[in-house]
Amino acid sequence: MKIKKIVLPVISAVVIIAGVMLAFSHKSESQEEAVLSTDHKALEIWYTDEAFTDYLGSAAVDYQEKYGIRVRPVLKSGKEFLETILDSSLSEEEYPDLFLTTNDTLEQTTLSGLTTEILDEKGVVNLTTFPETAVNAVSYKGKVVAYPLSYNTSIMLYNRTYLEQAAAAILQAEKDAAEGEAAQQEVEEMEGELTPEPAVEGVTVTEEQVAAAEATEESQESPFTEEEIQAKAESLIPSSLTALAAFSDEYDAPEQVENVFYWDVADILYNYDFVGGYMNVGGECGDNEAEISLYNPDTVACMQAFQELNQQFSIDADTVKYDSVLEDFMLGKSIFTVVGVDAIGQIEKEKEEGVFPYEYGVCLLPDVTEDLHSRSLSITTAVCVNGFSQKLSEANAFAAFLTTEHADDLYTKVGQMPCKDQAVLPIDSLQVCRTEYQTSISMPKMMATTNLWMRLEIGVNQIWKGADVDATLKEIEDATKAQLTIDNSN
Incomplete structure (x- = not known):
């Protein structure tokens, strides 16, 4: 929204x-x-x-x-x-x-x-x-x-179906690797100790034996329990945006997936969390003019991390729209996205009507990095x-x-x-x-900060496109404090 x-x-x-x-x-x-x-x-x-x-x-x-x-x-x-x-x-x-x-x-x-x-x-x-x-x-x-x-407020959605498929593939790869290591170790231990047995001639394999073998193979196609797959899938949910970027690098996406992470980079509601942990506009109640801090080392570091995501996900801030972001998620074109709380109801309606064929999950917004925390706007x-x-x-x-x-x-x-x-x-x-x-x-609540959100949204868009983070945040803070000074003098 x-x-x-x-x-x-x-x-x-x-x-x-x-x-x-x-x-x-x-x-x-x-x-x-x-x-x-x-x-x-x-x-x-x-x-x-x-x-x-x-x-x-x-x-x-x-x-x-x-x-x-x-x-x-x-x-x-x-x-x-x-x-x-x-x-x-x-x-x-x-x-x-x-x-x-x-x-x-x-x-x-x-x-x-x-x-x-x-x-x-x-x-x-x-x-x-x-x-x-x-x-x-x-x-x-x-x-x-x-x-x-x-x-x-904003929350993160993820395509649970895709994550569980990825989880099953990872579990299988881990299983194969473990079995390969065990087999290699066994061969090394037994090497030189075994005497080759003569080949047995005239052994006939019946159709019943072939069918039994195929049935056994089919039963072993999914050797993992649903609980194991779900646990592995949950471990893939990123705790930070840098972890999400790393997941994107390693993930072998299905053909229909166009973006691992796709969100409205132009709307401040869905991007404030990048700086929300360290930006102070009026204190917890938003009514204290003495508490204004928009430009500080932490907000700069957060916005630099935000800017780097453009190299990973390449979203056009001039054309992206919230409705298209949600639509792409429901069409299975993205795996992670950031939306408003009303989106959950829309997806549930699509599921009931049979339009949304996937399972999905909801999670808290990830931190910016392991050291920089996020905080959403409500x-x-x-x-x-x-x-x-x-x-x-x-x-x-x-x-x-x-x-x-x-x-x-x-x-x-x-x-x-x-x-x-x-x-x-x-x-x-x-x-x-x-x-x-x-x-x-x-x-x-401060009337003097009414224009802050327009300034901040414009500034975040400029940063996403490559503008200098220090200069942009400092300009926003200076303009906000100047407006407060003008209002207090009237």
Whole structure:
């Protein structure tokens, strides 16, 4: 999934201050009205991603049946979505009690008064229910300002059928080598001690004996157990990208395989893991302007290793597309690839329809090298309670319901992973996605870093094509820090 840059104009200091002041005064009045009012008008939740339509619709029905409160989901345009909510809230026109947004916008929503510290009357947002990554994603300046709902991150897929074929071939080669060594040793030990026996003439081999020999030979075609083959195949899954490159050198690929490793080198979501272990943009919560480190010895070393992979895999960054990457994997043209979590559901659907004839596996993203670790990027979708809502308690209760009681349907209906750790997963391999998310870093929230991802994506593309790593990373860091300085001076 391509990271979509949300074009949100930086709200001026005057507008933010006015919005916050109005938010507090309006909220104080609305809280009193909410307590005294007996109005049971439906809660309204706005969202921009059509993929959530079925999920929110079923949640609304379930919630009314359980708690007697109506909820009305409303699909809105993504263009100036947050500005529309703020404008309608300040003018007291029709506005939502809740809305969905990604975690990288939570600084803007908090500074404008659209989000404040959640009530969380049931105490659901904790490290028992959600991983630390999810809690960090919805935290701003030490306060939890939204409820973590779902996420997308990148994981590695591999063609299990191909790996098991390679594993069987390796086991056979090892067996043949061992038998050859044993036979050679036996010959050497017996050499000179044996007296040649006279040839036996007139021995007749019957058809029954030939058939028996052929049957024995056929039964010995696969002398290895399924467990042995699977264990060897798993040992072939690379722990680092340098190990993957070494595997590519030695692997005798089937005719239909065009690339051992094929991924979208142009999309930062599927390449951030190369530098994610050593790049710091705002700390773990992505909200600390003092923590900015994009250009350092480790990120340089990681990007140099990334650049060297171009010599091995020769992927054209100008023409590669995520959809074609996934399609090639499903056609058996590649063995390893990097995808978003929704790809697993797509492959399972293809398997059910008989279109995908292979077995596949899911694994964590490999490290860059044995010494340089990787760390993936994740994007968390949050349920936000509108700070201007007159039904704060009811809205918080529904947000808690969405993210906990109704979380099991998220992957089936939306194609995103539920943030809730205990949520039921419809596919066993999705557990790998959960593990990957737990160690990932969330998109930062600072408005001053909005353009960072465009700069980083452009920079990574330039590095892939051969640009100087030092100069490129330094330029990105300098531009980011300069933007922070400008924003702080306004």
